[in-house]
Amino acid sequence: MNEAAAGGTLAAAARNITKRYGKTVALNDVGIEIRDGESHALVGRNGAGKSTLVSILTGLQAPDSGEVAFFGRPAPALSDREGWRRNVACVYQRSTIMPALSVAENLFINRQGKTVISWPKMRRQSAELLEPFGVDVDVTKPASELTVEQRQLVEIARALSVGAKFIILDEPTAQLDGPAIERLFERLRALQDTGITFMFISHHLEEIYEVCQTVTVFRDARHILTAPVNELGRAELVDAMTGEPGGLSVPSAADRPNVGQKATVALTLRDLSGDSFTGVSLEARKGEVIGLAGSASSGKHQVAETIYGLRKPTSGVIEVDGRKVKPGSVVDALRHGIGCVPRDRHHQGLVLGLSIAENAALTVMGKLGPAGLVPPRQLASVGGSAIASYDIVASGAEQPVSDLSGGNQQKVVMARALAGDPKVLVLINPTAGVDVKSKESLLGVVDRVARTGAAVIVVSDELDDLKVCDRVVVMFHGEVAHEFGRDWTESALVAAIEGVAE
Structure with missing residues (x-):
């Protein structure tokens, strides 16, 4: 201090x-x-x-x-x-x-002056402000970059x-x-x-x-x-x-039976290439949890988003139970039994103005009623089941998800992803921004889903999240660099992620 x-x-x-x-x-x-x-x-x-x-x-x-x-x-x-x-x-x-504004405009937003703006002065001052932070960017460029x-x-x-x-x-x-x-x-x-x-x-x-x-x-x-x-x-x-003794209790892969090579393959990636990754091949068997680790630039997030159809690959094949999935189509991914907890729950995972029940039922609306018209009683049942199954702290199924804490919002996203009993579950940063007990609860769901026979892909920067995995695949500069079994060590995994493994 x-x-x-x-x-x-x-x-x-x-x-x-x-x-x-x-x-x-x-x-x-x-x-x-x-x-x-x-x-x-x-x-x-x-x-x-x-x-x-x-x-x-x-x-x-x-x-x-x-x-x-x-x-x-x-x-x-x-x-x-x-x-x-x-x-x-x-x-x-x-x-x-604000991504549409330039870096300089963001730095001086609401402070541009009440008369004529001196753009050269603003740009010069912006560069001076950023210099001590080592932010080497063109301040005239959009902040979206x-x-x-x-x-x-x-x-x-x-x-x-x-x-x-x-x-x-x-x-x-x-x-x-x-x-x-x-x-x-x-x-x-x-x-x-x-x-x-x-x-x-x-x-x-x-x-x-x-x-x-x-x-x-x-x-x-x-x-x-x-x-x-x-x-x-x-x-x-x-x-x-x-308020409880004992600290963090995270499920371990060692607590589950080993998935043998004879187990049926649920998900196949064959020579998959796309935004920030090249030539990724992978098989995930039923009941197996595979972790994808790597730095922010490794391509791991892009691979996961491609599996779910949020991104379209440039080449390669995705198969579920031997059937090809249409590339770049979330609808077809859902049809083939792929569920996903996306990276950003606020923009990709939830409709904040809707209730817990409505959000939990988003992936199965077509199954609950004709033309997507869901009887209120059935919708309430889906919401009530989500609250009970995923330990969501809420006043009721009709409560807007915008009123929930971050951990409980993430549980609603998990409930939505699992509503259709997927064969393959893709989780991207599943415990980001959640508290200790919510993390335990969410990782417990991963363990439970694997025990039912689904294949699970866990993409995370959190080593605790990877303890539930049977295998951890490390990506580096867009390619698969290393693979670890259940017995990985923190030092070896971090070394592989940073590209300094032997």
Whole structure:
């Protein structure tokens, strides 16, 4: 911890905060104090109240009771947006960068001036803002061309340029690979040394021990503890988050019977090539779980999306039970018995305005009623079954999925993917942005589905997710580079992913 953090000045404080939405208590008399110059982790299960606190700390809504202060001064009025931006900024898991605008326009959005815009000046200042972050991009190009890592750094640079000294990072590593995460952490440490304060929200507990000095735990809308990170063991931290002893319990492939070579092949990829990958051949047998690992540029996500029809291959064959699947067709993939939990649940997995029941039934609407007209009773049954089978915490099947926590939203996506009893289940980053207990629940479903005889493909950057796999195939620069059995070790797998394996 730097001297500023040790000195005791508070960059941000929320005290005695209570917030209700109807009968639901989102925050119950909670508080957090974040010292100037430190990185302070806020952790808790989905639904613990973290997002609600962020909305209050950023002035998007007022608490029912309690107070917020920055650097010893009361927070501005909600109507004073400039005042809030000078004090605090949030880099959300879902980027606020506008892809159609240029990088420079995003950096100066709402600050272009009230008269004539000096474009040369804006571009020059934009380049100067990005230089310390090592973001080597043409600021006149559309922001849609930025990588995930570059978008995050642009958002941080934008916040600092307004004058904010307190930045909230919401799941900043959820879509980054290992090297990008390390580069981000190096920049955060450098900024912290200059007096910038961070509140760091993450479900990756190892990251908290790497970059944070203090951790606060929320559970069930209440404050549970605040402690120095170096004085809190991992098991103790998980216990505080879950309210249960024992830590993370992830199903292991070793707990299932071995799938022999004589088992029927469910999925075949033969010389499959497409966007970012070449010549991938793979067989997945019934009851087998295969992991796809690799860096963000390895092509693993693109392979998975091609299997499900979200992308069209340039060549090669996909077969389910020996029958060819029409390339680039989600409809035909579903018809052949392929289910999928896509990479982005917000844009590809859910219709946020619809209910749990409607989302869970999306892949089987044609089977529930003529011409897609589903009797309300049958729809409610599908929703109720999803809630019961996947341990979804909700008020009922008619509740909009937009009201659910991230972990429960992901369970609805899983329910939708499994509604048609698929022969092949493709899971892309299935536990991204979910809490410890939701991760256990989702990986438990993977184990359960494999035991019923389905083939499962798990694409993930999380090593815990891969423990449920019978085999792990590592991709590097678009090609299959290594394959591991159940007995893989973390060091060997990481070395293969980074391209340094012997």
